[in-house]
Amino acid sequence: MTRDSDRPLLLWFRQDLRLADNPALCAAVASGQPVLPVYILDDETPGPWKTGGAARWWLHHSLTALSRDLRALGAPLILRRGESRRMIDELVRETGAAAVHWNRCYEPFARKRDEAIKAALKQDGIEARRFNSALLHEPWTVENKSGEPFRVYSAFWRACLAKGDPEKPLPAPDSLVAASAPASDSIGDWELLPTKPNWAKGFESAWTPGENGAHKRLTAFLDEAVNRYKAERDRPDIEATSRLSPHLHFGEIGPRQIWHATRAAMAAHNLNEASAEKFLSEVGWREFSHQLLYHNISLPEHPLRPEFADFPWHENDKALTAWQHGQTGYPIVDAGMRELWATGWMHNRVRMIVASFLVKDLLIPWQQGEAWFWDTLVDADLANNAASWQWVAGCGADAAPYFRIFNPVLQGEKFDPDGAYVRRWVPELAKMPAAHIHKPWLAPDDVMRQAGVTLGKSYPNPIVDHGTARDRALDAFSRIRKAA
DNA sequence: TTTTGAGTTGTTCGA
DNA sequence: GTCGAACAACTCAAA
Numbered sequence: 001m002t003r004d005s006d007r008p009l010l011l012w013f014r015q016d017l018r019l020a021d022n023p024a025l026c027a028a029v030a031s032g033q034p035v036l037p038v039y040i041l042d043d044e045t046p047g048p049w050k051t052g053g054a055a056r057w058w059l060h061h062s063l064t065a066l067s068r069d070l071r072a073l074g075a076p077l078i079l080r081r082g083e084s085r086r087m088i089d090e091l092v093r094e095t096g097a098a099a100v101h102w103n104r105c106y107e108p109f110a111r112k113r114d115e116a117i118k119a120a121l122k123q124d125g126i127e128a129r130r131f132n133s134a135l136l137h138e139p140w141t142v143e144n145k146s147g148e149p150f151r152v153y154s155a156f157w158r159a160c161l162a163k164g165d166p167e168k169p170l171p172a173p174d175s176l177v178a179a180s181a182p183a184s185d186s187i188g189d190w191e192l193l194p195t196k197p198n199w200a201k202g203f204e205s206a207w208t209p210g211e212n213g214a215h216k217r218l219t220a221f222l223d224e225a226v227n228r229y230k231a232e233r234d235r236p237d238i239e240a241t242s243r244l245s246p247h248l249h250f251g252e253i254g255p256r257q258i259w260h261a262t263r264a265a266m267a268a269h270n271l272n273e274a275s276a277e278k279f280l281s282e283v284g285w286r287e288f289s290h291q292l293l294y295h296n297i298s299l300p301e302h303p304l305r306p307e308f309a310d311f312p313w314h315e316n317d318k319a320l321t322a323w324q325h326g327q328t329g330y331p332i333v334d335a336g337m338r339e340l341w342a343t344g345w346m347h348n349r350v351r352m353i354v355a356s357f358l359v360k361d362l363l364i365p366w367q368q369g370e371a372w373f374w375d376t377l378v379d380a381d382l383a384n385n386a387a388s389w390q391w392v393a394g395c396g397a398d399a400a401p402y403f404r405i406f407n408p409v410l411q412g413e414k415f416d417p418d419g420a421y422v423r424r425w426v427p428e429l430a431k432m433p434a435a436h437i438h439k440p441w442l443a444p445d446d447v448m449r450q451a452g453v454t455l456g457k458s459y460p461n462p463i464v465d466h467g468t469a470r471d472r473a474l475d476a477f478s479r480i481r482k483a484a
Numbered sequence: 485t486t487t488t489g490a491g492t493t494g495t496t497c498g499a
Numbered sequence: 500g501t502c503g504a505a506c507a508a509c510t511c512a513a514a
Contacts, residue, residue, distance in 0.1 A: 144511065152510050154491060234493075281492085305508095352493065391493095403506045404494045411494090470495085474506090481507070 007098035008179035009033040010091055012040070013077070014110075016103040016133040016251035017066045018211040021169035023131035024101040034179035036095060037070050037077045039063055041190055044083040047109030049300065049382055052375040054344040055249075057200045058209050060192035062250050065210025067187070075178040079185040085117050092126055094182045100126060103133035103251070106290050107382045108297035136166040136255045136287055139294035149295045151397045156291070157284040169257045202342040207246065207378065214247035218258060222265040230275040236336070236347035237421040242279065243345070245379035248286065255283050289387035292397055300386040301367065303395035311395075312476050314363040322463050323358050324372055326426070329455075329462035331438050332412035333357050335425035342425070344378035349415050355392040356406035361469040363476060366393040394477070402477035405470050412438035428458045 011028045017039075019025060028035045043050050051059060067077040080087045088100060100121055105114065114130070121128040132138055142159055143149065150156035194200050208216065221242040232240035247253045259280060266276050293299045303309060322328050326337035336350035346354070351373075358369045370389040374380045390396025394404075416422060419437035423430045429437055431451040436443035441455055441462055448454070455461050 146511090150511080152491070155511050158512095278492095285492085349493075356494095398491080398510080400493080401507065403496095406493095407495065477507095 005031075005033055007033065008036045008095050010088070010095070010097045010100040011035050011037045012088065012100055012102040013037060013066065014039075014102060014105055014251075015249065016254075017062045018133075018214070018252050018254070019066075019069055019073075019172035020211065021133065021254045021257050022103065022172075023133055023170060024103045024129070026170045026173065027129060027131065028101050029173045029176045031099070032177070033099065034177045035075055036091075036097065036179040036181065037075055038091060039066075039077060039079055040084050040087045041079070041081040041185075041192075042084045042087070043081075045085070045109060045113050047107075049107065049109065049374065052377070052380045053194065054200070054203070054376050054378045055246075055380045056192040057194065057203055057344065058207070058246055058250060058378045060187060060190070061207075061209035062252060063187055065212065065252075069211065073173070073176050073178075075176055076181050076184065078181060078183075079187060079190070081185055081190060084113055085120065088117055089120070091182065092121070092124070095179065098126060099129065101129050101131070103131045104138075106134070106139065106294050108293070133251055133254050135290055136160060136259060136283070137163060139291035142287075142291060149291055150288070153285065153288050153398045156288050157281055160284060160287060165263070166256050166259055169254065169260055199341070200344070203344050203378065206343040206345065209246070209250070209252070211252045214244065214253035217242065217244055217247060218253060218261060222261060222269075222271075226262070226265070226279055227272045227275055230272070230278040233278070234349045234415050236339075236350050237416050237418065237424075241348065245381075245384075246345070246377075249379045249381045249384075255286070258283055286384060288397075289381075289383040292387050293383040299390065299396075300370070300382055303393070304390055304397055305395045305399075307480050308393070308395035311480050312363070313365045316362060316364055319362045319463055320358075320364055320368055322460070323354070323362065323364070323369075327460050327463075328357065329441070329460040330357065330408040330412075330466075331419075331422040331426055331429055331440065332408050332416060335416075335422045338425040340373075340376050344376065346377070347421075349411075350421075351388070352392060353406050353408060353411045355389060356400075356404075357408055359389075359393045360405045360473040361408075361464050361466060363469075363473060366390065366395070402481075403474065405473055407466060407470075409439045409466070426459070429453060 009028050009031055011025055016022055070077045118128040137160055142156065144155065150159065225240050228240045232238050244253065262276055262280055265271055266273060296304060323337060326334035328334055333354050336346050336354045340346040355369055358364050359366050366389040370385055373385055387396060391399045394400055394402050419434045422437050429440065432440060432453060433447065436447055440453055440459060453459055
């Protein structure tokens, strides 16, 4: 009879692809049991939100990095593909594991899946332990004075800050007892990378997936750009944001690490305090989105405000395609959509602009924008994506008011004043002068000639007139107000 | 207990 | 050219 302490412990990696500040890993090491790290590619658990295309590219590289880091500790990462519950069951039986550890996920389908797995393990006398690696505070621990979850961001974040510092991040273990390894898939066989065509070519120069890349990014940000964050974070033509979102989504770095690293840098380098606080408050928006999803499981599919169920959306496949391909004729919108396609990421300010354009200028259902982002963003995250689209559409928590309809020309002129961002992503407008680059249809003929731009040929005419579209959107919103 | 004021990210209009 | 008001409805907390 094998003693329990000799039986292996499955360490189930999911959206926590890191060794530092990984509570499930630390507890596994502390148990003294041999540790068997495993990742399961699960396209079979029912649910509409399979990992999107761009995120698969990231996942491939992140798993490769994690696998390398684990091997350095002497414990290879076991890869399996299939329904999570069946795979865990198989692995437990193959290895005689006595326990399974994992860090929590908050997607509704993941919670349901994990509950079922925990119950099944318990029934078989296998220990199942869950930990928090992904959030500063668990969603059920932040409540307003009535004991309800917050529905307004500022009050939510105030309450989080009042809780004081979140726990200090855990160090990465420097050694672990490895279990003898069962068979593993080879990551190449999972075909996570695009081939024909390879649309991810532009991703490689933009990103370094993996824990190491995440920390380099954070360090570089805290070194300098964080001081400019408050003033310049809305400028897509300037590198003033952290670009940590995909690293955060895959858990290559966690919010506790970001929190404490930022606070430490503030103390050590005399950082611009307001700027650093602003940065942390963006981490707060991520927390807010996660608790919204936790308390509202249909957030990705259905409007939080029920009256929006009757909103008069206009289905329009042609306009949707033009938006997706960056061919709307509005330069700032097209630049954003092309940046997204080329790099798997889009600057946050521009996300708001393109989202407002889809939802308010085109009146296309926000779920169609959400679906496109889900497939094309390397940082695609169910909570952030759903909450943010609902926020822009006006049907979410603490949402943008109905009358806030971004004017793509004004937004372009305000946040990309020289047109550098447009020139980078919409090269056919590269020779347009700044004064006209955000509204080429109003430019004089000689300016157009000199820039070599022919509307309708080298660059599209606007697919809608913004003024007309704005009136139409206000009318649509007033109709659900009356109906409500 | 009730009231009041403030609230991530905007635009337009008219003075 | 600049500036304030108006554009809902609701949540939350302070008074």
